[in-house]
Amino acid sequence: MNETEKRSFYESYSNSCHWIGRIGLAVGIVMMLGAPLVMGLALGTGPDWGSAIPALLQVAAVYWVSSIAEFLVYAPLLGTASYVAFITGNLVNLKLPCAVNAREICGTRVGTPENDIVSTLSVATSSLVTVTVLAVGVLCLVPLTPVLQAPALQPAFNNVIPALFGALAYKYFFKSLRLTAVPLVVMCLLFVLVPALLSQVSILILLGGGIALAVGYFLYRKDKL
Amino acid sequence: MELMERLNSVPMFLIAGAVIVMVMVLCVIFMVKSYRAGIAMGMEKEKLRNAITSSATFTLLPSVSILLGVIALAGSLGIPLPWMRLSVVGALHYEGNVADIAARAAGMPGGLGTAELTASTFVTIGFVMAAGIILGCVLCVLFLKPYLNRVRRPKKASAETQPSQKQGLGDVLFTAMFVGLVSTYIGSYVGTLTSTGDWMPLAVAFVAGLSMAVFEYVSRKRNITWLDNFSMAGSMLIGMAAAIGLGAL
Incomplete structure (x- = not known):
């Protein structure tokens, strides 16, 4: 593959990543916002909107500002890997250092197609490992639920x-x-x-x-x- | 059936699991796609495999610390919600803080864990946790493509310099935001002590802060970098354990 072919291939790869990322995140956003409401249906109740809206405004004042800052600062470093990085969370404390580590190991530079590919591989792998560790951990956690609810442990959880x-x-x-x-x-x-x-x-x-x-x-x- | 049993019931796990599976599928698609693209563009297989294995090993220990975060929140909110939140968009420092803000707004004036949780409060907390951190994803859907085109295309050199120029002020403001947030909470613990004589929140915060200092000292002094991955969750668990000991005094 010569340079022109490479550029054209990357262009088409990048466009399809944007397409999949946009659809995937849009579905993810709906599911993430919908999950607590569906949990509410299962519990036979709904959110108290009178409390939820003021609480959301307070949260938004802090975290929406930092979300904008994170997007502006980290998206250029991660490229199309941002789609996976933003939806899987732990961006600053895990995904970004992980991608930077992989980039150093592979010797790619920010803003290059190779860096986009390595970052995407790195962030996706990292996310899958986290989800797997948590799933295994939660399976082990279920039998421990009565212990977690013991009155002696309540001061800790409070x-x-x-x-x-x-x-x-x-x-x-x-x-x-x-x-x-x-x-x-x-x-x-x-x-x-x-x-x-x-x-x-x-x-x-x-x-x-x-x-x-x-x-x-x-x-x-x-x-x- | 008590609320906590219902929060830990099978339907709740299925709902949380559906969200997690959807995000996993997206990760697998991106992983396969980027690997194939790397091969097609002539990148060495060895390099791509190194990226995968180094990322997996890099993530293993922090993932265990995230699991400790699920344990920390499970006592107050049940297992499925913290599991879902910390598997997808969330982060430990965010989830605990937002759950507390929502709990206060929903009728727990002392914050999360200080009064009996109701089903409606639980749903309110879950919704605020989800909506409060969703903006990053919304920005990606709407603006990532044009933003990347803009920062990367104008001049070749600017693709390298743009992120680092922004990072200076961005990092300062990011840190400042959290300094303000943490100052407010620590200030409230000082105020609780002087007005009600309840020293527990301040004492627990002090023990957790001290533990964090010890973690960081040992990590730097002995050059045990993996310890950093456990410092946050470890400090929290030590602070929480101290609450049990101090409460018995």
């Missing part, structure tokens, strides 16, 4: 979220202490001085995120990060 944010605090705070100082102090003071706000944590994420974004942008512009 504190999943503090455990999550404790671990994340170390990870993100120590990434940039300059970025952390202002939002952390402001949010601590706010909750200490106005305890009534403790029932509004999910709304105040917007304030904390806004302060951190403003500080981040300021420090970035001043070359302090």
